[in-house]
Amino acid sequence: MFKNKNVVVTGASGGIGKAIAEMFIQNGATVAISDLSSPDATAREIGAIAFACDVSKEADVIAFLEAAEEAMGPVDVFVANAGVGFGDPKHAAGASNDDWELSWQVNVMGAVYGARALLPKMQARGEGRIVITASAAGLLSQIGSSSYTATKHAAVGLAESIAIRHWDQGIRTHCICPQYVRTNMTKGMAMAEGHQDGLLEPADVADALKIAIEEERFLVLSHPIVGEYFKQKAMDYEGYISGMNKLKQKLGAEQLPNSKPK
Ligand SMILES: NC(=O)c1ccc[n+]([C@@H]2O[C@H](COP(=O)([O-])OP(=O)(O)OC[C@H]3O[C@@H](n4cnc5c(N)ncnc54)[C@H](O)[C@@H]3O)[C@@H](O)[C@H]2O)c1
Known part of the structure; x- marks a missing residue:
């Protein structure tokens, strides 16, 4: 299905990014x-090529996209998958400015930087695909993490904007909005592991x-x-706000993501 297509995936040393990379490889x-440090072992395991790329730095x-193009040819599919999440100690505005800034840089600007580099080339070719791993928190809310919720809403808004602006130019955009998935991000998170709607595997996404x-x-979805x-x-x-507030009360403080994710 993706024979002769060149795909790049950020934040792909494990979890959802690795599963997405594998899915594309299995389909040709x-x-x-890429990841913060070059995911060489993952690349060897799944048959990809690996690069280091901190998506918070344009x-x-x-450089990652140029190196990937040099190795493979023009990028057909860009998957902005790298993400971070930080809990709110004490109250909904309790996260530090650094945590807010990093959430914005990684969860939103990482996708902007990739899209900015690739959209002109995709427009010129009249085709291309941009995939943004947002979250159900971008449509609903991550109880206990305002910075994750707000930046994932922004990621959904960015994906919508790209789709609206470029769908007619042959550029397809997909916005992934999972609830809980078994990855490093949810490891040890009680509210994820016991969630009523289930904890999916990365391959399901x-x-x-x-x-x-x-x-x-x-x-x-x-x-x-x-x-x-x-x-x-x-x-x-x-009804949504009061229902979510009741859910927060039911979860209790000890289940909220009040610390930095592993
Ligand atoms: N696991 C879930 O329940 C869940 C649900 C919804 C959305 N998501 C989203 O899925 C995406 C992948 O997360 P995951 O669940 O696979 O967890 P994960 O922690 O395995 O993957 C996130 C990856 O992003 C990388 N990363 C962090 N900061 C980076 C940076 N500055 N530059 C480059 N890479 C960076 C991490 O090193 C890590 O490999 C994230 O955007 C996350 O927000 C996860």
């Missing part, structure tokens, strides 16, 4: 993966992306229930 693509993203690409759908919650939120925002 050539894939370059120069790094540009990659499969959902593949289906969305086949069906040319923007929104990738690996947990379909998220679509129902999103509809309910739009129809009854007051």
Whole structure:
């Protein structure tokens, strides 16, 4: 399905990024993966090529894309997957400015930097694909992390903007909005491990992306229930806020992500 396609994935040393890279490779693509340090072992395991790239730095993203193009040829698919999340100690504005800034840089600007470098080339070719791993927190909320919720909402807004501006130019955009998935990010997080809607495996998210690409759908809902919650939120925002507040009370402080993710 992706034969002769060149794919780049950020934040792909493990978790969802690795699963997405594997999915593309299994379907015929050539894939370059990156992470804060070069994910060489992962690349060897799945048959990708590896680069170091800190997505919070535009120069790094540009250098990664140039090196990937040098090795593979023009990038057909850019997957902005790197992400960070920080809890809110004490109250909803309790996270430090540094945590807010890094969340903004990684969860939003990392995708902007990639899109900025690639969109002109995709426009010139009249094709291309941009995938942003946002979160269900970008449509709903991550209780206990305002910075994650706000920056993932921004990531959804960015994905929407790219889709609206460029769909007619042959550039497809997909926005992935999972609930909890078994990765380093959710390791030891009680609210994820015991979640009523289930803890998916990274490969489930990659499969959902593949289906969305086949069906040319923007929104990738690996947990379909998220679509129902999103509809309910739009129809009854007051009910949504009071329902989420009740859920927060039920979870109790000890379950909220009050510390930095592993
Ligand atoms: N696990 C979940 O439940 C879940 C749910 C919804 C969305 N997500 C999103 O999925 C994406 C992948 O996360 P994951 O769950 O696989 O966790 P993960 O921790 O395994 O993957 C995140 C990766 O991003 C990398 N990263 C962090 N900062 C970076 C930076 N500045 N530059 C480059 N790479 C950086 C990390 O090193 C890590 O490899 C993230 O965007 C996350 O927000 C995860």
